[in-house]
Amino acid sequence: MSTRPVRIAAAVRLTLLEVLRRAAGYLESHGSTSPRLDAEILLAHALGVRRLDLYLQFDRPLVDSELAAYRQLCAARGRGQPVAYLVGRREFMKLEFGVTPDVLVPNPDTEVLVERAVAWARPRGEVRVADVGTGSGCIAVAVATYVPEATVWASDIDARALAVAERNVRAHGLEGRVHLVRGDLLEPLPGQFDLICANLPYVAEGTPLPPEVLAQPRQALFAPDRGTALVRRLLAQAPARLAARGAVLVEIDPGQADSFDLAGYAGHRFHHDLGGRVRVLEAWIG
Numbered sequence: 001m002s003t004r005p006v007r008i009a010a011a012v013r014l015t016l017l018e019v020l021r022r023a024a025g026y027l028e029s030h031g032s033t034s035p036r037l038d039a040e041i042l043l044a045h046a047l048g049v050r051r052l053d054l055y056l057q058f059d060r061p062l063v064d065s066e067l068a069a070y071r072q073l074c075a076a077r078g079r080g081q082p083v084a085y086l087v088g089r090r091e092f093m094k095l096e097f098g099v100t101p102d103v104l105v106p107n108p109d110t111e112v113l114v115e116r117a118v119a120w121a122r123p124r125g126e127v128r129v130a131d132v133g134t135g136s137g138c139i140a141v142a143v144a145t146y147v148p149e150a151t152v153w154a155s156d157i158d159a160r161a162l163a164v165a166e167r168n169v170r171a172h173g174l175e176g177r178v179h180l181v182r183g184d185l186l187e188p189l190p191g192q193f194d195l196i197c198a199n200l201p202y203v204a205e206g207t208p209l210p211p212e213v214l215a216q217p218r219q220a221l222f223a224p225d226r227g228t229a230l231v232r233r234l235l236a237q238a239p240a241r242l243a244a245r246g247a248v249l250v251e252i253d254p255g256q257a258d259s260f261d262l263a264g265y266a267g268h269r270f271h272h273d274l275g276g277r278v279r280v281l282e283a284w285i286g
């Protein structure tokens with residue numbers, strides 16, 4: 001991988017379109033799997049405009065200060081910083097979330113879990129939902145947004161993550177229905193729940209990961225016992241905390257589908273992600 005500085009402009013003033021083209025080439029050569037999209041999001045951020053507005057300005061030349069800001073962002077992306085950290089936000093379930101390096105970047109795979117949670121909870125009316133390992137609060141906020149009668153209790157072991165979640169809960173005006181508590185799994189959450197959701201760390205220690213994943217907090221990624229320890233513990237605790245006919249929805253690694261003891265449940269099934277891999281375990285009690 002080249003360590004030369006980002007060369008996205010020469011002495012002549014380049015148009016926005018040409019700058020984008022060069023930046024996308026640079027990002028691709030530095031490992032981005034979505035170089036053009038990354039280049040556009042970062043340029044929109046550097047210019048303080050919406051991404052769609054770039055398309056209306058393709059022929060405009062960039063001034064030096066704009067280029068300098070953009071170069072810095074591209075260089076950081078080239079070093080493996082996630083785009084979401086560089087721009088400070090990420091869209092998830094068509095909602096915007098503030099993100100910092102203290103939280104996992106909300107992932108499209110997790111939308112499978114939220115879509116199932118919303119489909120499960122909405123017809124049931126006034127439900128109590130738990131979100132264990134809330135991170136940015138993306139699951140808790142999305143469920144509360146799309147299930148207007150739900151009350152959500154969310155936990156995280158990490159105070160810095162909870163501070164990010166708190167800002168997101170406030171930004172979405174959900175302080176009255178999403179409650180954040182610090183502690184281990186279900187332990188700090190009061191009462192019984194109709195639905196328990198969780199996207200806990202499930203990566204096995206030592207798994208080789210790309211730099212943009214490794215830039216995210218360790219305690220949001222890795223779990224002992226080949227990645228299964230936290231999900232195992234949650235699945236063991238959950239039946240005692242579920243109301244009658246309650247259910248658990250847990251995001252898992254596709255390779256872990258057969259790793260869990262579900263003897264405490266009346267039944268279970270799996271949901272698949274956009275790539276067709278097993279991604280969410282749903283288990284329910286009678």
Ligand SMILES: C[S@@+](CC[C@H](N)C(=O)[O-])C[C@H]1O[C@@H](n2cnc3c(N)ncnc32)[C@H](O)[C@@H]1O
Pocket residue numbers: 103104105106107110132133134135136137138139155156157158161183184185198199200201202219220221230
């Ligand atoms: C994979 S991240 C998921 C964040 C968010 N739910 C999402 O889907 O983007 C896992 C989160 O679980 C938290 N966590 C790790 N161990 C935990 C535990 N024992 N109890 C509660 N939260 C925990 C981490 O701090 C991290 O914020």
